[in-house]
Amino acid sequence: MGPINLYYDFRDIFRAPRLALSGKKIWIFIVGNLGGFIIYWISSYLSIFLSGISFNHALAQYGLYPFLYGNEAEWYSWFIYYAGISAWVLAILFSCTAVSRVTLKQLKGNDFFSSGDAWSYVFKHWHAIVFSPIAVTLIITFFILFAGVFAFICTIPVLGEFLFAVPYVIYFFGSVFTIYSLIVLFVSILYTPSIVGVYEEDTMGTVFNSYSITIGHAWRIVLYHLLLLPLLVLGLEIFSWFSMNSIGFINYIFGCEWFMGAKLTNITNYAYSLVCPQWMCDAVNSLRNQLLDLFGVYFYLPSIFPVDCTIPPTAISNTETFASTLLSVSYFLIGLSIISYGLSILSVGDTLMFVIFKKKSDDDDILSRKDEDEIEEDIDDEFTFDEDINNSQDENSLPSPLENDSVQEEE
Numbered sequence: 001m002g003p004i005n006l007y008y009d010f011r012d013i014f015r016a017p018r019l020a021l022s023g024k025k026i027w028i029f030i031v032g033n034l035g036g037f038i039i040y041w042i043s044s045y046l047s048i049f050l051s052g053i054s055f056n057h058a059l060a061q062y063g064l065y066p067f068l069y070g071n072e073a074e075w076y077s078w079f080i081y082y083a084g085i086s087a088w089v090l091a092i093l094f095s096c097t098a099v100s101r102v103t104l105k106q107l108k109g110n111d112f113f114s115s116g117d118a119w120s121y122v123f124k125h126w127h128a129i130v131f132s133p134i135a136v137t138l139i140i141t142f143f144i145l146f147a148g149v150f151a152f153i154c155t156i157p158v159l160g161e162f163l164f165a166v167p168y169v170i171y172f173f174g175s176v177f178t179i180y181s182l183i184v185l186f187v188s189i190l191y192t193p194s195i196v197g198v199y200e201e202d203t204m205g206t207v208f209n210s211y212s213i214t215i216g217h218a219w220r221i222v223l224y225h226l227l228l229l230p231l232l233v234l235g236l237e238i239f240s241w242f243s244m245n246s247i248g249f250i251n252y253i254f255g256c257e258w259f260m261g262a263k264l265t266n267i268t269n270y271a272y273s274l275v276c277p278q279w280m281c282d283a284v285n286s287l288r289n290q291l292l293d294l295f296g297v298y299f300y301l302p303s304i305f306p307v308d309c310t311i312p313p314t315a316i317s318n319t320e321t322f323a324s325t326l327l328s329v330s331y332f333l334i335g336l337s338i339i340s341y342g343l344s345i346l347s348v349g350d351t352l353m354f355v356i357f358k359k360k361s362d363d364d365d366i367l368s369r370k371d372e373d374e375i376e377e378d379i380d381d382e383f384t385f386d387e388d389i390n391n392s393q394d395e396n397s398l399p400s401p402l403e404n405d406s407v408q409e410e411e
Contacts, residue, residue, distance in 0.1 A: 003109040003367060008359045012352050013227050017235040019106065019352075020344035025099045028115050029340030029347075030333070032095030036088035043084025044068060047077040064274060064332070092343065093129055093193055098122050099347040100197030107355070107367055121197070128196045132206040136185045143178045147171070180214070187214045187221065193347065194354040200372055217357045224356075228349040233291050236342045241301045243334055248305025266316045271327040272307070275335060 006012050020026075044066040048058045051073035058066060068081040098118035105113035122129070150171070154160040164171075188210040195206045213221070247268075255264040276284075316324070358364040370378070 004107050006107070006352075006355065006367070008356050010224060010227060012356060013224055013349060014231065016228060016345050016349035016352060017231050019103060020235070020341060020348040021239075022102075022106075022344070024115050025102055025344045025348070026337055026340045028098045028102070028118060029092075029095045029343045030336050031115075032091045032098075033088075033336055033340060033343075036091030039087040039091070040084040041066065043080050043087070047073060047081040047084075050074070050077045050080070063277065065277075065280070090130065093189075094122050094126070095343070096193035096347040096350075097125070097129055097197040099344055100194045100351045103348050103351045104198045104366070104371070125196050125200070125202075128201060128203045128206045129192055131203045132192045132196075132210065133185060133188050135203060135207050136181060136188050136210065140178055140181045140185065143174055143181070147174065147178075184210050184214045191350055191354055194351045198351060198354055198366055199358070212361070213354070213357050216361050220353070220357065220360075224349075224353050228346070229291070231349075232342060232345045233288075235345050236338065237288075237301060239341050240338050241303070243338055244307055245303055245305045247331075247334070248303065248307045251307065252305050263320065266320050267324045267327060268307075270316060270321065271324040271331055274324070274328040275331040 004015075041064075044062075045055060045058060047068050048062075048066060048071065049055055051068070051071050053071065068077065073081075098115065098121070101118045101121050102113055102115070105111075150163070154164045156163070188207070191210060191213065192206055195201050195209045199205070199209065201209060251264065251268055254260050255268075260267075355366050358366055
């Protein structure tokens, strides 16, 4: 497949749901989300245990989705809890960078760039992903501390009034830059994976590009995301519709009275209650309705094979409970794939936006420039070519057997 021709404007954003619908990209997000969730799950239960709640009681109360909120805990419990959240967020940022790298290769026409290659690239450039938002945060912190020092100096009698009034313009511009940096921090978290994955920048370059696109493309960032979010909602609606109806179709076949009947209903409903408890279903439906209300869109895709998630009133057997637990793993991965597709749309959309931004501002066509992988391949090819030339020259410099025989006869 050849390279994809872009328009380098808003029309390219419509490609995001289609380019995101890739098993490779969804798998990258499944791996990243699963790793981050496991760390979060362990750290959450550890923090709950350190707050004085037994593990069995916490497991019965929270199940698959623990959280420390609502409990009285010491500072170290909160530290462990937020460390787990940070690890999950970092895993998502790593996944976004890997998907951005795969998207770049796909836009260039390279469909053979694997998820393993993408993860290798991420582990090679992880410093910029981690430290770029931290660097912007340190800049903001520096200006706040700097302002605090001058505010303390201004408490000096008589002199303090003049130290506040005379350099007020400097305070004003410092305040403007601090607020601007707060916006840059949000943009940095949003676009750092694309900057690192596409433009191959280090920490300083990523911070510079974050400030650059914020000041140069602020209105495009807003408008392009207003265009991307409805596409995200529509893509998730269709993807989840296929997923849920596929589950319903399996239940329709296996749940026939000739086959498993009520036993399957007990197994599937209990498994579904483990993965998606009632409070989560209500939260997801509420979020969906709020997003639809935000964009003034009202639609509902009718289910061909609806899934009944009502917990059976009758007690289920031990074997059914064990089977339900095993089935819940599959349900969890299916749900994770739906979330991963949504994240894939966002990641691909932000990657397309960054490519557009660089073309608009710097007339830099990222798709036509060689990335580090292509440069390394060219160097390897040149080295191999030079080695072949040297070998052929060495072979030509050696005398042939006939020449050796003629020399011996003359002697």
